[in-house]
Amino acid sequence: MAIVEERGQVSRNDRPVYGMPRLPRDVYVAIGTIILCCALLFVTTTFDQVPKALARGMQPADYPRYLLGAIIVLSACLAIQSLVRRAQNSKTKEKAIKIPSNVWKTGLLMLVCTGAFQILGAFPAMVIASAVQPALWGLRRPVMNVLFAILFPLAVYTLFSLILGVRFPEGLIPMPF
Secondary structure (H helix, E strand, C coil): CCCCEEEEEEEEECCCCCCCCCHHHHHHHHHHHHHHHHHHHHHHHCCCCCCCCCCCCCCHHHHHHHHHHHHHHHHHHHHHHHHHHCCCCCCCCCCCCCCCCHHHHHHHHHHHHHHHHHCCHHHHHHHHHEEEHHHHCCCCCCCHHCCCCCCCCHHHHHHHHCCCCCCCCCCCCCCCC
16 A cells, blocks of 8 residues: 655555645634634624713724734734745645643643633632643742742732722632722
Protein backbone atom coordinates (compact mmCIF):
# COMPACT_ATOMS: atom_id res chain seq x y z
CA MET A 1 0.00 0.00 0.00
CA ALA A 2 1.62 3.20 -1.16
CA ILE A 3 1.04 6.63 0.27
CA VAL A 4 0.58 9.28 -2.37
CA GLU A 5 0.72 12.98 -1.50
CA GLU A 6 -0.94 15.41 -3.86
CA ARG A 7 -2.04 19.00 -3.26
CA GLY A 8 -1.56 18.73 0.48
CA GLN A 9 -3.63 15.55 0.97
CA VAL A 10 -2.48 11.99 1.50
CA SER A 11 -4.08 8.93 -0.10
CA ARG A 12 -3.57 5.45 1.33
CA ASN A 13 -3.69 3.84 -2.09
CA ASP A 14 -2.23 4.59 -5.48
CA ARG A 15 -5.11 6.84 -6.57
CA PRO A 16 -4.57 10.59 -6.37
CA VAL A 17 -6.77 12.72 -4.15
CA TYR A 18 -8.98 15.17 -5.99
CA GLY A 19 -10.67 18.30 -4.69
CA MET A 20 -9.64 21.12 -2.44
CA PRO A 21 -6.87 20.58 0.10
CA ARG A 22 -7.87 20.79 3.76
CA LEU A 23 -7.73 24.20 5.33
CA PRO A 24 -5.63 24.83 8.43
CA ARG A 25 -7.44 24.38 11.75
CA ASP A 26 -7.14 28.10 12.56
CA VAL A 27 -9.27 28.94 9.53
CA TYR A 28 -12.13 26.77 10.84
CA VAL A 29 -11.80 28.40 14.29
CA ALA A 30 -11.86 31.86 12.70
CA ILE A 31 -14.92 31.02 10.61
CA GLY A 32 -16.76 29.66 13.67
CA THR A 33 -15.82 32.73 15.71
CA ILE A 34 -16.98 35.09 12.96
CA ILE A 35 -20.31 33.25 12.65
CA LEU A 36 -20.83 33.40 16.43
CA CYS A 37 -19.95 37.12 16.50
CA CYS A 38 -22.37 37.84 13.66
CA ALA A 39 -25.15 36.05 15.59
CA LEU A 40 -24.28 38.06 18.71
CA LEU A 41 -24.27 41.27 16.65
CA PHE A 42 -27.82 40.43 15.66
CA VAL A 43 -28.71 40.03 19.34
CA THR A 44 -27.41 43.54 20.05
CA THR A 45 -30.15 44.92 17.76
CA THR A 46 -32.64 43.99 20.50
CA PHE A 47 -30.96 46.23 23.11
CA ASP A 48 -32.84 49.28 24.31
CA GLN A 49 -31.96 52.61 22.74
CA VAL A 50 -31.63 55.78 24.79
CA PRO A 51 -33.50 58.77 23.33
CA LYS A 52 -31.23 61.16 21.44
CA ALA A 53 -32.00 64.01 23.83
CA LEU A 54 -30.73 61.96 26.81
CA ALA A 55 -27.89 60.16 25.05
CA ARG A 56 -24.45 61.03 26.34
CA GLY A 57 -21.39 59.00 25.54
CA MET A 58 -21.60 55.42 24.38
CA GLN A 59 -25.00 53.78 23.94
CA PRO A 60 -25.73 50.42 25.66
CA ALA A 61 -25.46 48.51 22.38
CA ASP A 62 -22.35 50.29 21.11
CA TYR A 63 -19.70 48.68 23.32
CA PRO A 64 -20.69 45.06 22.51
CA ARG A 65 -20.84 45.95 18.82
CA TYR A 66 -17.38 47.52 18.86
CA LEU A 67 -16.01 44.56 20.81
CA LEU A 68 -17.58 42.02 18.45
CA GLY A 69 -16.28 44.01 15.47
CA ALA A 70 -12.77 43.87 16.89
CA ILE A 71 -13.10 40.11 17.44
CA ILE A 72 -14.27 39.67 13.84
CA VAL A 73 -11.29 41.65 12.51
CA LEU A 74 -8.85 39.67 14.68
CA SER A 75 -10.44 36.37 13.58
CA ALA A 76 -10.06 37.36 9.94
CA CYS A 77 -6.40 38.22 10.62
CA LEU A 78 -5.96 34.79 12.25
CA ALA A 79 -7.35 33.04 9.17
CA ILE A 80 -5.20 35.07 6.78
CA GLN A 81 -2.07 34.56 8.89
CA SER A 82 -2.75 30.82 9.03
CA LEU A 83 -3.12 30.58 5.26
CA VAL A 84 0.05 32.64 4.68
CA ARG A 85 2.00 30.49 7.17
CA ARG A 86 0.75 27.33 5.46
CA ALA A 87 1.93 28.64 2.10
CA GLN A 88 5.35 29.46 3.56
CA ASN A 89 5.60 26.08 5.33
CA SER A 90 4.76 24.19 2.14
CA LYS A 91 7.81 25.76 0.53
CA THR A 92 10.15 25.04 3.45
CA LYS A 93 8.53 21.73 4.59
CA GLU A 94 8.28 22.84 8.24
CA LYS A 95 6.06 20.95 10.65
CA ALA A 96 3.22 22.58 12.55
CA ILE A 97 3.92 23.67 16.12
CA LYS A 98 2.25 21.58 18.80
CA ILE A 99 0.20 23.55 21.32
CA PRO A 100 1.69 23.13 24.82
CA SER A 101 -0.49 21.43 27.42
CA ASN A 102 -0.42 24.43 29.76
CA VAL A 103 -2.48 26.34 27.17
CA TRP A 104 -5.30 23.79 27.50
CA LYS A 105 -4.95 23.76 31.28
CA THR A 106 -5.14 27.56 31.42
CA GLY A 107 -8.27 27.53 29.25
CA LEU A 108 -9.87 24.97 31.55
CA LEU A 109 -8.90 27.09 34.58
CA MET A 110 -10.59 30.14 33.02
CA LEU A 111 -13.78 28.13 32.39
CA VAL A 112 -13.80 26.84 35.97
CA CYS A 113 -13.22 30.34 37.36
CA THR A 114 -16.03 31.70 35.20
CA GLY A 115 -18.37 29.25 36.92
CA ALA A 116 -16.83 30.08 40.29
CA PHE A 117 -17.72 33.77 39.79
CA GLN A 118 -21.39 32.94 40.34
CA ILE A 119 -20.82 30.56 43.26
CA LEU A 120 -17.92 32.05 45.23
CA GLY A 121 -18.05 35.63 44.04
CA ALA A 122 -15.78 37.76 41.90
CA PHE A 123 -12.89 38.42 44.27
CA PRO A 124 -12.38 34.82 45.51
CA ALA A 125 -12.60 33.50 41.94
CA MET A 126 -9.98 36.03 40.78
CA VAL A 127 -7.72 35.06 43.69
CA ILE A 128 -8.01 31.36 42.80
CA ALA A 129 -7.27 32.06 39.12
CA SER A 130 -4.32 34.28 40.00
CA ALA A 131 -2.92 31.71 42.42
CA VAL A 132 -3.24 28.68 40.12
CA GLN A 133 -2.23 30.25 36.81
CA PRO A 134 1.46 30.89 37.64
CA ALA A 135 1.78 27.31 38.85
CA LEU A 136 0.30 26.05 35.56
CA TRP A 137 2.88 28.07 33.67
CA GLY A 138 5.70 26.63 35.76
CA LEU A 139 6.68 29.75 37.70
CA ARG A 140 8.54 28.70 40.85
CA ARG A 141 8.77 31.98 42.78
CA PRO A 142 6.41 31.48 45.73
CA VAL A 143 6.70 35.00 47.18
CA MET A 144 5.95 36.65 43.83
CA ASN A 145 3.13 34.17 43.14
CA VAL A 146 1.44 34.93 46.49
CA LEU A 147 1.84 38.68 45.97
CA PHE A 148 0.38 38.37 42.47
CA ALA A 149 -2.50 36.20 43.72
CA ILE A 150 -3.49 38.85 46.27
CA LEU A 151 -2.53 42.19 44.73
CA PHE A 152 -3.75 41.64 41.15
CA PRO A 153 -7.35 40.69 42.10
CA LEU A 154 -7.36 43.47 44.70
CA ALA A 155 -6.30 46.00 42.06
CA VAL A 156 -8.89 44.75 39.54
CA TYR A 157 -11.66 44.72 42.16
CA THR A 158 -10.72 48.18 43.42
CA LEU A 159 -10.58 49.68 39.94
CA PHE A 160 -13.82 48.23 38.62
CA SER A 161 -15.96 47.97 41.74
CA LEU A 162 -14.94 50.95 43.84
CA ILE A 163 -13.71 53.47 41.27
CA LEU A 164 -15.81 52.68 38.17
CA GLY A 165 -18.86 51.42 40.06
CA VAL A 166 -19.18 48.07 38.25
CA ARG A 167 -21.15 45.52 40.28
CA PHE A 168 -19.55 42.08 40.48
CA PRO A 169 -21.50 38.97 41.52
CA GLU A 170 -21.06 38.58 45.28
CA GLY A 171 -21.59 34.82 45.61
CA LEU A 172 -21.18 32.98 48.92
CA ILE A 173 -18.29 35.12 50.13
CA PRO A 174 -19.29 38.82 50.06
CA MET A 175 -16.62 41.47 50.00
CA PRO A 176 -16.39 43.72 53.05
CA PHE A 177 -15.56 46.79 50.93
